[in-house]
Amino acid sequence: MPRAFDVTATTSSVQLDAAGHGEVSFTISNKLGVGVTFRATVVPDGNTRAEWMKFPDGMERTLSPDGTAVIPVRLSAPAGTPPGSYGFSLDVASISNPDEHYDRGPAVAFIVREAAGPVKKPFPWWLVALAAGVLLIVGVVVAILVSRGGDEGPGLGVACAKKEPRCGKDLTCGTGNVCVGTAGFKGCTSGGQCASGRCEGDTCEERVALSGTCDSADDCAEPLACHEAACRGLAGFSGCDKPEQCVTGRCEAGACKEQVTLGDTCDSNDDCRSPLTCNQGFCLIPLGEKCTHPSQCVSGSCDGTCNRGVVLCPRCPAGTICVNGECVRSVIIRDHRILDELKLEPRRTIPTP
Structure with a gap:
């Protein structure tokens, strides 16, 4: 029986980091000659546990008749795993006909090494001398400050002074000529009391950069938006390099773009709103979804839902x-x-970073 899928791996051996983590990607090519939706599963070898392998981008893909897809697999050997050699393979099977249309990829090996023991270091006597020098300097600075009296600058929410220091410790002169907290200042109760506009607990913090975690729009640096607990770019944002950095789930040429809808042209599934799929350069409806005309379907056949058709x-x-x-x-x-x-909803190719 001819192969249903061609499955290859980027490497046959994964090097785990010190925390026992690693990653390998598999490329799956459709050899059936028709569009297909498949599911990938790991097949552990020997003492390898299946739960050590995760699919950060999901385990299902829809392929055009000659399409390919990349499935990354993230490895994580838990602490306490006995040192030794481990491995696994990747099974790929059609969701609609898994008993006939399936194939297995090459074996991928990885080694869990014995944790390194603590290294004893000689007592750092030089730190004692350094600490003594620091204490001496601090004493001199304190003496100078005491001799200057109350020249500490205005406090939080007070109008900035006309000469230095314009504001007190850990404060800066903000919008409206009012003293606000810099990053690390403790004592804020709202974002308006911080130069960054972000107050977490009682501390002023810098705004979160692209892909950082967030709880609200105030957490993210402009012009980012807090979406699904991560700071992402809106349509038109420049600076993305992967789809999950955009609210729309689509990053093209370094810019976030809106995903397109039924009948629009596309280059990949990431361009189309879910559940549409990119086929022959157009966003079309996959098998099993409602339709009203054959031209709307990946299969070119419609009887109320997209089906495989007779021809x-x-x-x-x-x-x-x-x-x-x-x-x-x-x-x-x-x-x-x-x-x-x-x-139709924006496609999520990768979970929240």
């Missing part, structure tokens, strides 16, 4: 789509009733 299309040239078994240059019928029922 399968050949591989259609660029710019054409399959409709009832023929490759045609046809306008894709956009039915607003179908778009409303599909409830």
